[in-house]
Amino acid sequence: xxxxxxxxxxxxxxxxxxxxxxxxxxxxxxxxxxxxxxxxxxxxxxxxxxxxxxxxxxxxxxxxxxxxxxxxxxxxxxxxxxxxxxxxxxxxxxxxxxxxxxxxxxxxxxxxxxxxxxxxxxxxxxxxxxxxxxxxxxxxxxxxxxxxxxxxxxxxxxxxxxxxxxxxxxxxxxxxxxxxxxxxxxxxxxxxxxxxxxxxxxxxxxxxxxxxxxxxxxxxxxxxxxxxxxxxxxxxxxxxxxxxxxxxxxxxxxxxxxxxxxxxxxxxxxxxxxxxxxxxxxxxxxxxxxxxxxxxxxxxxxxxxxxxxxxxxxxxxxxxxxxxxxxxxxxxxxxxxxxxxxxxxxxxxxxxxxxxxxxxxxxxxxxxxxxxxxxxxxxxxxxxxxxxxxxxxxxxxxxxxxxxxxxxxxxxxxxxxxxxxxxxxxxxxxxxxxxxxxxxxxxxxxx
Ligand code: GAP
Numbered sequence: 474x475x476x477x478x479x480x481x482x483x484x485x486x487x488x489x490x491x492x493x494x495x496x497x498x499x500x501x502x503x504x505x506x507x508x509x510x511x512x513x514x515x516x517x518x519x520x521x522x523x524x525x526x527x528x529x530x531x532x533x534x535x536x537x538x539x540x541x542x543x544x545x546x547x548x549x550x551x552x553x554x555x556x557x558x559x560x561x562x563x564x565x566x567x568x569x570x571x572x573x574x575x576x577x578x579x580x581x582x583x584x585x586x587x588x589x590x591x592x593x594x595x596x597x598x599x600x601x602x603x604x605x606x607x608x609x610x611x612x613x614x615x616x617x618x619x620x621x622x623x624x625x626x627x628x629x630x631x632x633x634x635x636x637x638x639x640x641x642x643x644x645x646x647x648x649x650x651x652x653x654x655x656x657x658x659x660x661x662x663x664x665x666x667x668x669x670x671x672x673x674x675x676x677x678x679x680x681x682x683x684x685x686x687x688x689x690x691x692x693x694x695x696x697x698x699x700x701x702x703x704x705x706x707x708x709x710x711x712x713x714x715x716x717x718x719x720x721x722x723x724x725x726x727x728x729x730x731x732x733x734x735x736x737x738x739x740x741x742x743x744x745x746x747x748x749x750x751x752x753x754x755x756x757x758x759x760x761x762x763x764x765x766x767x768x769x770x771x772x773x774x775x776x777x778x779x780x781x782x783x784x785x786x787x788x789x790x791x792x793x794x795x796x797x798x799x800x801x802x803x804x805x806x807x808x809x810x811x812x813x814x815x816x817x818x819x820x821x822x823x824x825x826x827x828x829x830x831x832x833x834x835x836x837x838x839x840x841x842x843x844x845x846x847x848x849x850x851x852x853x854x855x856x857x858x859x860x861x862x863x864x865x866x867x868x869x870x871x872x873x874x875x876x877x878x879x880x881x882x883x884x885x886x887x888x889x890x891x892x893x894x895x896x897x898x899x900x901x902x903x904x905x906x907x908x909x910x911x912x913x914x915x916x917x918x919x920x
Contacts, residue, residue, distance in 0.1 A: 823871070827880045842858055
């Protein structure tokens with residue numbers, strides 16, 4: 474049985490140290506969450522899996538980790554200063570402020586102001602002088618400084634189309650209305666790829682990226698039944714998009730966007746380029762008098778062209794919510810409830826827990842510590858030495874956080890160098906020799 478509602482997941486996240494409300498001891502801050510000891514492992518594992526699939530397993534993508542503080546000129550040219558806003562209304566009777574299209578049912582909607590545009594970017598000042606001119610924004614998407622680094626990456630790697638630049642990291646949006654735990658928050662992480670193609674090949678690449686991204690989410694344990702594609706209608710497209718396909722997921726609160734794959738045309742490189750008039754840019758871009766770089770490439774005949782961009786843009790936090798939701802099961806085992814997170818082993822925060830049967834027996838404890846140290850060296854992720862409570866309780870706790878294997882060191886281990894390995898999903902225990910343990914764990918985590 475999956476989770477009945479989001480509250481069950483939120484409770485598990487807090488109880489076991491996945492996700493906490495930010496600044497909770499001061500009453501919390503709306504729209505901000507902190508990832509705890511297990512949350513940070515899960516998040517890192519998800520991001521590594523994305524990086525592996527988008528960068529390492531391909532030969533046409535480079536990585537980038539650019540600054541978060543972004544010069545206002547960049548976000549002026551990108552269109553964010555003018556268009557990255559939501560319509561906002563005030564309710565004069567309840568005194569609250571809402572996104573105009575998301576006024577909740579508890580508001581009587583009798584005394585609402587006319588909608589006005591509210592820009593979602595967070596502004597800050599760079600340097601000690603606050604003269605009103607040196608302000609910057611916290612980036613609202615990781616994409617923009619991929620575009621502003623386009624020439625640096627091309628010059629330093631000799632890339633030409635088709636090729637991509639990938640970046641993962643924080644993005645900030647001062648959302649008017651928050652939603653459903655970590656689904657819509659004000660500080661979140663994105664995993665974005667800007668894939669540059671020849672303008673004639675844009676549709677082919679768009680289709681191919683939609684297919685690979687859907688497959689990747691399935692490889693992270695998301696059931697196909699919970700995914701749907703949404704071909705965004707023309708009147709809902711972002712200002713830069715020729716076509717967007719959203720990968721939608723059946724979140725506990727409803728079907729919503731998990732990742733968007735947009736055909737951004739030559740809007741971005743065109744917007745940030747000098748000498749725009751020479752470049753035959755297809756998109757409608759803002760005149761640029763500030764850029765010192767021509768963001769274009771030459772084709773076989775030495776003609777300049779501005780590459781089109783296919784952008785798969787995924788939210789890390791929404792990914793975590795979807796993965797937790799899909800992995801959460803409540804089972805009945807011998808008349809008792811067992812909560813188990815059936816996470817794909819490569820995502821599990823703890824890969825294996827090693828536990829001595831007797832926490833006071835020096836020899837058993839020493840062997841268990843050695844087993845932990847040896848397994849840790851395999852580089853599979855976190856292996857935990859678990860020397861608290863009884864074995865049965867430890868098993869249940871590790872089921873709840875998705876640990877694929879629990880390894881118990883007992884008296885027999887001292888005699889014949891064997892341990893028991895208990896599988897999270899089948900709950901079966903197998904006695905194996907210490908010599909075989911590394912291979913067994915490696916197989917489990919890679920499966
Ligand atoms: N560069 C394109 C871009 O940023 P987007 O659809 O606005 O497109 C991409 O965002 C993804 O980022 C979304 O599919 C979602 O997963 C995530 N995302 C956007 N806003 C978010 C928010 N306020 N909280 C959590 N995740 C968010």
